[in-house]
Amino acid sequence: MSAANLVWHKGTIERPSRAVANQHGSGVIWLTGLSGAGKSTIASRVEASLHASGCRTFVLDGDNLRHGLCSDLGFSTEDRRENVRRVGEVARLFVDAGLIVIVALISPFKSDRERVRQLFGANEFFEVYCDCALDVCEARDPKGLYKRARAGEIPNFTGLASPYEPPDHPELILKTASATLEQCSQEVVGLLHRYDVVPNISVLP
Known part of the structure; x- marks a missing residue:
């Protein structure tokens, strides 16, 4: 059957009702940057802080998704x-369900990130650029991926053999080479507060 013959089924419970029940709004924090820039670490700290304050959250980590949903992709x-x-698309479903979604994904191409942005309404998609120089990321190399890429074991590695395109106008830039984890996490939570997604929340120490 062609997708043109399908009709969207509207659910009974809509997002405003979920926001009332949750006592906070929903949206997606999209952390983008090179491998080793701190995306997953920041996502975990932000989620822990939001969860401790009673917010309903979920982290979509790029590596984890490639074990299941995207295991067929190279x-x-x-x-x-x-x-x-x-x-x-998964993030959009979770946002519709009333959750604050934190995506940690290299997502190297501007056009792809912009296409995702178009799935969301105003004040629902927040692009956060984890700005960290390649040499710093490579020196960190927390998963040993740069070393393997340099040895030719990982083809098309972003930042080396495949380009990364920084965002032009992200909602937030985190200088992860110089700022602490707590500072970066507080900036992300502060972003959600400024857009009235959550009340004022302090990050966990």
């Missing part, structure tokens, strides 16, 4: 774009 340009598309 790292060609086309597969990377499909990976981002799938994560964006």
Whole structure:
């Protein structure tokens, strides 16, 4: 059956009702940046802080999703774009369900991130650029991926053999080479507060 013959089924419970029940809004924090820039670490700290304050959250981590939802994808340009598309669609479902979704995904291409942004309404999608120089990320190399890429074991590795395109106008830039984890996490939570997604919340120490 063609998708043109399908009709969207509207649910009984809509997002405003979920926001009232949750006592906070919903949206997606999209953390983008090179491998080793701190995306997953920041996502975990932000989620822990929000959860401790009673917010309903979920982290969509790029590596974790490639174990299941995106396990059939490689790292060609086309597969990377499909990976981002799938994560964006899942994030939209969670946002509709009333959750604050924190995506930690390299998502190297501007056009793919912009396509995901178009899935969301105003003040629902927040692009956060984890700005960290390649040499710093490579020196950190928490998963040993840069070393393996340099040895030719990982083809098309972002930042080395495949480009990363920084966002032009992200909602937030985190200088993760110089700022502490607590500072970065507080900036993300503060962003959600400024857009009235959550009340004023302090991050966990």
